[in-house]
Amino acid sequence: MVGCKDENTVEEKPEDTATSGTLTLGMGAKWGNEDFVVEQVYFDTYGNRIRVDKFMSYISEIHLVRADGSEVLLKDFYLADFENDVNLNYTVPSGNYVGLKLGLGVPAAYNKHEDPAQYPSSHPLSVAGSQGMFWYWNTGYIFTKFEGKIDTTGTPGAELLDSFLFHIGDDPYYRELSFTGLNLNVAPNSPASLQLNIFVDQILAPASGTSIDLATNAVTHTSELDVLATSFFDNYAAAIAVE
Amino acid sequence: MRQLLLWSNLLLFLGIASCGPAVSDSPKDLPVRLRVPQGFPSLDFPPDNQPTQARIELGRRLFYHTDLSMDGKTNCGTCHVQSSAFTDGRTIAQGAHGQSGRRNTPTLANLGWSPYLMAEGGVPSLELQALAPLHEPSEMGINMMDAVARINAHEDLRALNRLAYGRDSLDPFTITRALAAFQRTMISGDSKYDQFKAGVSNLTDLERKGMELFFSKRLQCSECHSEPFFTDYGFYNVGLYTTYPDPGLERKTHLKADSGNFKTPTLRNIAVTAPYMHDGSLNTLEDVIAFYDSGGKGHHQQDKRIRELHLSQEEKEALVAFLHTLTDWNFLQNKTLSPWDE
Incomplete structure (x- = not known):
């Protein structure tokens, strides 16, 4: 078992000026009120014992939004690996921000018919940077991978013999999320922070929406009108909260 | 004939470059005009991958290079054998470590005109297609970045790469471009x-x-x-x-x-x-x-x-x-x- 690693700090924009301040955008996965730990065994609401071995996702076009609707781009593409919590540090213009916008997945303009080889290896959409999140036989980025093992008997200590695998992608699954009602003041010498939490338990058992029983719905590679992929991605979009 | 002379000059340069820095005239890559058979439509090239001698030659060497496979024994030519029109005679293709694929190996003739690649037609260009067999476990079975590390150990390839694409090291961009440039020369219209x-x-x-x-x-x-x-x-x-x-x-x-x-x-x-x-x-x-x-x-x-x-x-x-x-x-x-x- 691998514990949740120390929080990483990623310096995105080192420059600073008198008219800007530092914003830290934290990103992490939760299971209920606890930090979510990859490779730890959890009970889901169906009584299955599940262990998530991989949970990665593209998050695109992350913007801060001002009260007048104007936006500040924080990050165009980010490949999140929810094995690790991260803090992304940005230098942004001073002022008050009331919202955060982001996309789940890769926007259509960058998704299919794009060549990962055109990007430098440091880019999240590059061959190296995409870390296997690309369908080479068919083109297009895999927006989210959610993979692991399950024991449907729910017996503590029993081996987790069955697999689940959700590879979700394709343009119709791209989701734009908008978080409003924030009151974030950025000023020189006054660091601000935002925390983005993904509640993994709510992806499988949403407050409203379609619950996913991994005992019976274990695999999707995404397809047109794919009910399982749609449920997963709808739940995922609803399971993200900003504090 | 002129084409042949240019080729020999290029190969001569490579021989010298790998032994030492004794080249006075800096070598130049030269554009190639591919002969399009009668009755074929014109052949289009991506703006960033116009055919040149160095690009095609680099692609040929990569096509037949076993460092692009996980087991170090497989290359594109393992399944795509020229004398069989770049097929392998097998019922189902077999890649690195003897892994079986899922289908019969297709011929590679005239792929420059193909509107899409791969069995399902999901891949729009030869440049993008080159990534598929590399990563496919039943073909080359290698991570592109591992292949990049191995292939850059070869000075002849690095020299060609500099000439072809102006980059010191081979990378996913130049490897996929070169493979595509070579494959566009696989023209068959003289039956x-x-x-x-x-x-x-x-x-x-x-x-x-x-x-x-x-x-x-x-x-x-x-x-x-x-x-x-x-x-x-x-x-x-x-x-x-x-x-x-x-x-x-x-x-x-x-x-x-x-x-x-x-x-x-x-x-x-x-x-x-x-x-x-x-x-x-x-x-x-x-x-x-x-x-x-x-x-x-x-x-x-x-x-x-x-x-x-x-x-x-x-x-x-x-x-x-x-x-x-x-x-x-x-x-x-x-x-x-x-x-x-x-």
Whole structure:
């Protein structure tokens, strides 16, 4: 078992000026009120014992939004690996921000018919940077991978013999999320922070929406009108909260 | 002849460059004009990958380089053997570590004109396609970044890479571009049939009869296997099975209507690409003709044009004879498409 690693700090924009301040955008996965730990065994609401071995996702076009609707781009593409919590540090213009916008997945303009080889290896959409999140036989980025093992008997200590695998992608699954009602003041010498939490338990058992029983719905590679992929991605979009 | 001289200059440069820095004139890459066969449309190139001598030569060396495979023993030419029109004679392809693929190895002739690549047609360019076999466990089975690390150990490739793309090290961009540049030179349009059409070769009576049958409304072969590439790049269910073990196009679209739909293969060089069909399940051209003569197995989505043909024995033989005229012997022996160390 691998514990949740120390929080990483990623310096995105080192420059600073008198008219800007530092914003830290934290990103992490939760299971209920606890930090979510990859490779730890959890009970889901169906009584299955599940262990998530991989949970990665593209998050695109992350913007801060001002009260007048104007936006500040924080990050165009980010490949999140929810094995690790991260803090992304940005230098942004001073002022008050009331919202955060982001996309789940890769926007259509960058998704299919794009060549990962055109990007430098440091880019999240590059061959190296995409870390296997690309369908080479068919083109297009895999927006989210959610993979692991399950024991449907729910017996503590029993081996987790069955697999689940959700590879979700394709343009119709791209989701734009908008978080409003924030009151974030950025000023020189006054660091601000935002925390983005993904509640993994709510992806499988949403407050409203379609619950996913991994005992019976274990695999999707995404397809047109794919009910399982749609449920997963709808739940995922609803399971993200900003504090 | 001029082309040959330029080639030898390039190779000479590479020989010198790998021994020391004694080159006074800085070498230059030169553009290449590929000869497009009569009757073929013009060949388009991506703006960032116009054909040059160094790009094509780099692509050729990479195509035959075992450092692009996980086991260090496999290269593109392992399955794509030139003398078999870049197929391997196997029922199902076999890649690094002897891993079996899922389908029969396709020929690589005239891919520069193909509107899309891969069995399901999901990949839009040869540049992008090059990533697929590298990563596929049953083909080269290697992570591109591991391949990059290995391939950069070769000074001859780095020198070509600098010349071809102006970059010091090979990277995913230059590797995929070079492989595509080389594959666009795999042009096959000089078969006996092409020579017959150009008025420089004759067909036998049997071949001519086969040709007439092939293009006839009665048989409709040429509706899908249409000139000049002898494919329309369409996807059809020919009724090879009543239940297909391989979903075909459905794998990409997830639509039941596409179940058992497979891409029309080119018939150029078909006589040397046995066994046949997407799964290599028919061993000979005679078997294939017999299959189409029988009208298919009657899959519920079988194309309506696949129906009993009532061919006579002579007609079957004529069709096979005509298919043999589509073999382009120059293509199978052209040294510029062979491994460079031969």
